[in-house]
Amino acid sequence: MFKNHIKIAWRSLKKQPFFTFLNVFGLAIGIAGCLLITLYIHDELSFDTMFADADRIHRVNVDVKFGGEDRRFAVVNAPLAEALENDFSEVELTTRFRTGGSVLLKTTGTEINVKEQQSTFVDSTFLKMFGIRLLAGDINSALKEPNTMLLTKTAAEKHYGIQEAVGKTFELNNTQTFTVTGVVEDMPKNSFLRDHTVFMAMSGFEDSRIVNWGSNNYQTFFKVIPSANVDAMQEPLKGFLGKYVIPGIQQYMPGITEEQFIASGNHLIYTSMPLTDIHLKSDRAAEISPNNNIQSIYILSFIAVFLLVLACVNFMNLSTAHSLKRAKEVGVRKTLGSNKIDLIRQFLVESGLVSFGALLLAIFLAILALPFFNDLADKDISMPYSNPLFWIILLAAGLVLGLFSGSYPAFFMSKFIPVKVLKGSNSNSLGGSKVRNGLVIFQFAISVFLIIGTLVVYQQLKYIQNKDLGFSKDQVLIVNDVYTLGDKSGPFKEEVKKLSYVENATISSFLPTPSARGDSTFAPEDGLTDQERAISMQVWRVDHDYVGTMDFELIAGRGFDRRFLNDSTSIIVNESAIATMGLSPEEVIGKRYTPDFGEEDPEMLTVIGVVKDFHFSPFRNDIEALCMRLGDLYAESMAVKLHTSEFQVAIADVENIWSQMAPGQPFDYYFMEDSFNDTYRSEQRLGSIFFIFTTLSILIACLGLFGLAAFNAEKRTKEIGVRKVLGATVGQITFRLSADFLKLVGIAILISLPIGWYAMNKWLEDFSYRIEVKWWVLVLAAIVAVVISLLTVSYQSIKAAIVNPVKSLRTE
Amino acid sequence: MLLQLQNIFKWVNSGGQRIFLLKDINLKVKEGEFISIMGPSGSGKSTFLNVIGMLDGFDEGSYDFLDESVHQLKEKHRAKLYKEYIGFVFQQYHLLDDLTVQENLEMPLLYKKLKGAERKAMVADMLDRFNIVGKKDLFPAQLSGGQQQLVGIARALISSPKLLLADEPTGNLNSKQGEEIMELFKQLNEEGVTIIQVTHSEKNAAYGKRIINLLDGRMI
Numbered sequence A: 001m002f003k004n005h006i007k008i009a010w011r012s013l014k015k016q017p018f019f020t021f022l023n024v025f026g027l028a029i030g031i032a033g034c035l036l037i038t039l040y041i042h043d044e045l046s047f048d049t050m051f052a053d054a055d056r057i058h059r060v061n062v063d064v065k066f067g068g069e070d071r072r073f074a075v076v077n078a079p080l081a082e083a084l085e086n087d088f089s090e091v092e093l094t095t096r097f098r099t100g101g102s103v104l105l106k107t108t109g110t111e112i113n114v115k116e117q118q119s120t121f122v123d124s125t126f127l128k129m130f131g132i133r134l135l136a137g138d139i140n141s142a143l144k145e146p147n148t149m150l151l152t153k154t155a156a157e158k159h160y161g162i163q164e165a166v167g168k169t170f171e172l173n174n175t176q177t178f179t180v181t182g183v184v185e186d187m188p189k190n191s192f193l194r195d196h197t198v199f200m201a202m203s204g205f206e207d208s209r210i211v212n213w214g215s216n217n218y219q220t221f222f223k224v225i226p227s228a229n230v231d232a233m234q235e236p237l238k239g240f241l242g243k244y245v246i247p248g249i250q251q252y253m254p255g256i257t258e259e260q261f262i263a264s265g266n267h268l269i270y271t272s273m274p275l276t277d278i279h280l281k282s283d284r285a286a287e288i289s290p291n292n293n294i295q296s297i298y299i300l301s302f303i304a305v306f307l308l309v310l311a312c313v314n315f316m317n318l319s320t321a322h323s324l325k326r327a328k329e330v331g332v333r334k335t336l337g338s339n340k341i342d343l344i345r346q347f348l349v350e351s352g353l354v355s356f357g358a359l360l361l362a363i364f365l366a367i368l369a370l371p372f373f374n375d376l377a378d379k380d381i382s383m384p385y386s387n388p389l390f391w392i393i394l395l396a397a398g399l400v401l402g403l404f405s406g407s408y409p410a411f412f413m414s415k416f417i418p419v420k421v422l423k424g425s426n427s428n429s430l431g432g433s434k435v436r437n438g439l440v441i442f443q444f445a446i447s448v449f450l451i452i453g454t455l456v457v458y459q460q461l462k463y464i465q466n467k468d469l470g471f472s473k474d475q476v477l478i479v480n481d482v483y484t485l486g487d488k489s490g491p492f493k494e495e496v497k498k499l500s501y502v503e504n505a506t507i508s509s510f511l512p513t514p515s516a517r518g519d520s521t522f523a524p525e526d527g528l529t530d531q532e533r534a535i536s537m538q539v540w541r542v543d544h545d546y547v548g549t550m551d552f553e554l555i556a557g558r559g560f561d562r563r564f565l566n567d568s569t570s571i572i573v574n575e576s577a578i579a580t581m582g583l584s585p586e587e588v589i590g591k592r593y594t595p596d597f598g599e600e601d602p603e604m605l606t607v608i609g610v611v612k613d614f615h616f617s618p619f620r621n622d623i624e625a626l627c628m629r630l631g632d633l634y635a636e637s638m639a640v641k642l643h644t645s646e647f648q649v650a651i652a653d654v655e656n657i658w659s660q661m662a663p664g665q666p667f668d669y670y671f672m673e674d675s676f677n678d679t680y681r682s683e684q685r686l687g688s689i690f691f692i693f694t695t696l697s698i699l700i701a702c703l704g705l706f707g708l709a710a711f712n713a714e715k716r717t718k719e720i721g722v723r724k725v726l727g728a729t730v731g732q733i734t735f736r737l738s739a740d741f742l743k744l745v746g747i748a749i750l751i752s753l754p755i756g757w758y759a760m761n762k763w764l765e766d767f768s769y770r771i772e773v774k775w776w777v778l779v780l781a782a783i784v785a786v787v788i789s790l791l792t793v794s795y796q797s798i799k800a801a802i803v804n805p806v807k808s809l810r811t812e
Numbered sequence B: 001m002l003l004q005l006q007n008i009f010k011w012v013n014s015g016g017q018r019i020f021l022l023k024d025i026n027l028k029v030k031e032g033e034f035i036s037i038m039g040p041s042g043s044g045k046s047t048f049l050n051v052i053g054m055l056d057g058f059d060e061g062s063y064d065f066l067d068e069s070v071h072q073l074k075e076k077h078r079a080k081l082y083k084e085y086i087g088f089v090f091q092q093y094h095l096l097d098d099l100t101v102q103e104n105l106e107m108p109l110l111y112k113k114l115k116g117a118e119r120k121a122m123v124a125d126m127l128d129r130f131n132i133v134g135k136k137d138l139f140p141a142q143l144s145g146g147q148q149q150l151v152g153i154a155r156a157l158i159s160s161p162k163l164l165l166a167d168e169p170t171g172n173l174n175s176k177q178g179e180e181i182m183e184l185f186k187q188l189n190e191e192g193v194t195i196i197q198v199t200h201s202e203k204n205a206a207y208g209k210r211i212i213n214l215l216d217g218r219m220i
């Protein structure tokens, strides 16, 4: 019987190539999209799980509120790790990371530096903690001694072979000498250490051994014994405030108690989070690598499910519509003694065949699309061909899909009553049209929703890109590692400024685009120990040309000026800062503040100017209080404001000056605008993904509609013929045939507009600076849906309407 | 007694009015009979035949098929009766377009869950008997109307039904083809098959041993 089912199914599919194609293709697109998204989500969820004992590793976080500023750190202070080991019997091991940023590596005795993007100091427990194997070197001594380091395979091979590298010495940043004691495999792409290539022994890092509970700079991981209850550790962890931190603060604020600290509105809360949660659930200051957001995973899962549902719905709709043509067959079979179960089985075999074909096509499509998808999602995903689980899941999914989407048409058809269908009743009387209409409405409701989503995401991105940032990001070239020039950095800047197309140049570690950040607690002159009046401000060390190069707008006072020698103790603040101070721009000029909160003999700084707020953190966040002051000997970068579109010429000229002044140092540069755009990469990615999958879902919905329209026109061939004989025009008939579908699309629009409006407002709430969902976006989404469906339907309608009636009436 | 209908009424409600399709039908059919049903178009012949064939229900009266009350049968049971006892022949032939002649014949046997070899033998017998061996691999669209109806009858007979129901089996055929079919019916009847046919033509009706006339759903 089964063989017979397959044979008949195959023939009936072959007989209707157009319907079969629509069915297979629509389903394949849905499966392929879903497959890609699933691979992406799987990759995201797999972050950091490759480390041995990953489930027993946790990181300590701290939430600090002090001086009005509320901050959440992924780093804690240096002595906390040891306290963890002492206070918790369940803690087996701790490892601290202290980021070293990018470093220049040079084999001792040579001139050529090689830049490594990410380096970090680590405790010697690092290898054991994460179960990392050494490719070369001795695991017991590696990372023990000061000034030793591990390199990854890739980093080591830039200089030596893996085995030869061990024991070699390097100069780091032209200043320190380190010996390589081991080489490790490159860090996995989906781990928090993915960009790290240099691991330096913490033992040589002086600060790590000073017991200072006040500053947070160390990513601190701990591993617990298998039976440990980490939840139960949270309370004692919070107790660290009273036990360790308050005694530390008492050095500056004698006699302060935990109660007083809390009563002044401050807090300092230690918590821990599992290593494997970091990538998707942590969004804190000083993360080791940029993380993703679990919300985007939810959004993607949502899209994946809907793609699949859309494709199934499509399949159901087309099959049910198509089944009306097979009503006679059902009737005959029933009179020949077939029962319902047989018929259901027959049709399920048919849908199984279709979904199996779709599955094959989907895998093919997914393989074709994978490189583009990787590009879009910034991933390195490959098809897990060799994983049997992948195939099992895929096959099971195909089977479930076939059964699920085949079930409705099968039950629908098996219910046909022989007398009715054999009499050739009008297929409308066979029912199912309500369900079909419902499904079309459902498909278009989702499509309209996705159109709204795409438009809003796109507009928000556009808004961000065009928003007045308060500084000028265009045509600004950033040269990195300026500190390697030492005292030649000043002359370097002056040389660059002499280039005819250079408007201005400034040297600073701090840029409005992602760069160094640091903050201090300031006290006003007339309230030096008054906690309530203390304010927390970012402090940016800049030079005299900074305000001019960045094009900040001064709303009161003046910028730094070489003619005023005591500008070394002057500060320029932003609007957010004076808002926290509660002063107007005019009032604040001349006021004095100290960053040495609570210290003896504090250094007083005078406010000389106020700049308009500028966006130096992503639009998701509010603008923080900030002050700028002069001076930084080891500034990281130089920003050059250009007045030319010939960037290549400018880069060549600046590099020329650089290599004259710093022979052997790599010339590393980027454009501020690119860095700015990078900040919104995740939104842009979301935007592109939204766009692509919206297009796919609309395509699927249109395939369905196209098929339904074709079916509808065919079903009504006789009616159309009669109407034409009676004098109806092509236009009138086209309208008649299209109007039914447009009604459905209209209902879909009415359903999805309010939902889309609500959901997108919710999404926008994440941004401190955002657009509103405008009424015309909704109208536009509606129009797009109507136009697309009209185009889809009218092709079939017109085709049916222009047929010569003599022909259509003969088909009886 | 093969079947017995007593006081059968069938109606539809239209616009609050009850329109009778069958009125007070009484009929006893013994095995081996050959009955022709006649009447003008719209008199309810097809409806009557469908009720007998259990393709359609009725609203009042009782119907026993082989001493079982049809009224209480579930669909599954009815399918069993089709399989075992009843063969249908339609005016429009209603062959399955996707299947070859051979496969069309095989279809009822599949539903009877017969073994492959057994099915093959029976299909071969039928092809032989109806002289259509040469056509066994053709699809219905490749046959003439008369040939299609021949296949239709062969398909109805292959599971050796006790009762053959034919609704205007010759309606779409020319007179020579029609005559051949009638001769075939006569022969089948002589072999013991009970036949009830609907027909317009006096000549064809005369092949039956008993003629029932219908007018407005009533036997006259």
Ligand SMILES: Nc1ncnc2c1ncn2[C@@H]1O[C@H](COP(=O)(O)OP(=O)(O)O)[C@@H](O)[C@H]1O
Pocket (backbone or CB within 6 Å): B012, B021, B039, B040, B041, B042, B043, B044, B045, B046, B047, B048
């Ligand atoms: N389901 C139905 N609803 C309404 N009227 C019906 C239905 N089935 C049949 N009729 C009507 O009942 C009458 C008898 O139909 P039918 O049995 O097909 O006649 P015949 O086969 O004798 O030409 C016709 O007038 C037909 O229109």
Ligand SMILES: [Mg+2]
Pocket (backbone or CB within 6 Å): B045, B046, B047
């Ligand atoms: Mg009739």
